[in-house]
Structure formats: structure tokens, C-alpha cells
Amino acid sequence: MALSGKRVAQVEIKSKGDVFHELWKSNPHQVPSLTPTTIQNCQLHEGEVGAVGSVHLWNYFHDGKDRVAKSIIKDINESKKSVTFEILEGDLLELYKTIVVHVHVDQHGINHLVTWTVEYEKLNPNVPDPDTLMEFYKKVTKDIETHHLRN
Secondary structure, rough: OEEEEEEEEEEEOOOHHHHHHHHHHHOOHHHHOOOOOOOOEEEEEEEEOOOOOOOOEEEEEOOOOOEEEEEEEEEEEOOOOOOEEEEEEEEEHEEEEEEEEEEEEEEEEEEEEEEEEEEEOOOOOOOOOOOHHHHHHHHHHHHHHHHHHOO
């Protein structure tokens, strides 16, 4: 059984992909107001908002429990509308040695497609693949989409 892997989840959205990309790149502190039942808080811990190397502290609800994470923005690619986060500390690292999350937006016909890719390494073979984490990211995307369509 492999300890390393990758999971991908895609969600089609009707709102502009630029708005979604800008949210994760430059305004992650606004995410909790858009999906409060899933993500309760995001605070800049160090660095500059919207810059590679910035570190954020997250409070979120996953798998029926309140959780925490500290992440760093590893890469921002404007042409591909992607942001890459690496989890530095928190509950996920009780199961995984590494977790890297990529969020990417591209045009798909008249709609846009949000793609979440999680690359991970388990601490041991008994750790489950992060499938519930992928469902979490789908829910976050749908909540943000619902908010943008209402406004």
C-alpha cells in the first residue's frame, strides 16, 4: 500500500473564476464569512497578504470536529489562476507527514471549473486517503459559489 498519493476534486461554478482565485490568493480572511459552517476563522500569522511565503492560521470543521491548521502559500501562478498551500502544523499532520493543497480555476465553456488537488504522504499504511478532505473542499467551493450567486 502506497504511503504517498494525490486526490483531485473538481467543482463547476457559474461565478467568475477570477473572483475565486483572488479570494484564495489575496483575501483568504474573507473565506469564513462565505462558508461559516465549514471554516470559522482565517488569520494572517506572518508575511504579507497575497504573497508567497505568507502564513495563515485556520479554524475549520472537518469530520465532525473543530480543527486547526497553519498553512504557508508556496506558490501563486497568475496565468494558471492557481494557489498552492502547504500545511505546516495542525490536526491533519496527526495523520499525514505532508499535505500540499493546490486550488486552480480555469474556464470550462461558459462556466468555470475549480480544481482542488491534494498531494499527501501518510504517516503509516493504516491512515485513510484524504477523501473526506476532498468532500470538505467541494463543500467550501459550493458555499462560496452560493454566496457569490446571491450577491
